[in-house]
Amino acid sequence: MRTPAQGYSDASFDAVIAFPAMRVAVRTRGATVTAIVYLPPEVPVMAPRNRLAERAARQIERYRADPDTVFDLPLQRCGTPFQRDVWRALERIPRGQTRSYGALARSLGTAARAVGQACGENRFPVVIPCHRVVAASGIGGFAHARGGYLLEAKRWLLAHERAL
Structure with missing residues (x-):
């Protein structure tokens, strides 16, 4: 993001x-x-x-x-074919659930780091829920950050969706 x-x-x-x-x-x-x-x-x-x-x-x-809100906004989706594949996979993660970077990467046949980079380039957080992707060992980072308000935001979003 x-x-x-x-x-x-x-x-x-x-x-x-x-x-x-x-x-x-x-x-x-x-x-x-x-x-x-x-x-x-x-x-x-x-x-x-x-x-x-x-x-x-x-x-x-x-x-x-209400975390069950469905978005129907006209988004200007730009990105590489790989990024768009990752973002579509993010949209398929149900509210209240998370996926690890590694699990998402395996489902796409790629590396966890590549998935993390694509998540970091997401231009539509909340709508395309990159916050639902976590590290295997915990919450992980968010928007290329390991602390600060962005990580607090990720925690809030996951708790709001009852994923924590």
Whole structure:
């Protein structure tokens, strides 16, 4: 899951939603959601700037209240064929369950590290649930991070979905 560059600007997002342990920012262009990004919890909330951002914010807020929410957002899916295969596999992991990087890699005929890298490039966390992939020995990292608000966010998401 991509994280924002240092010194992000709220002008680069079309909505910022409050979540436990983080903020969830939405970026849109035309009729598609181009990115969903986790931001530090101290970032100010921002009302949606357009109809699609409003729709995305409503669905994300619904998920915050109910982990069984189904997303139906028009996502601008970019990535290599391998990344798209990994992301489709993530979408098949049921809520309330996790898969290890190794198990997911075996199901795709690849290496765990490659799966981890593809998870780290996921542009639509929450919607494409990279948080459901964990290390064999525990929760593992998140968005190429081993601590901080991102790991707290992963813990919250898994607990919210009753996977911890």
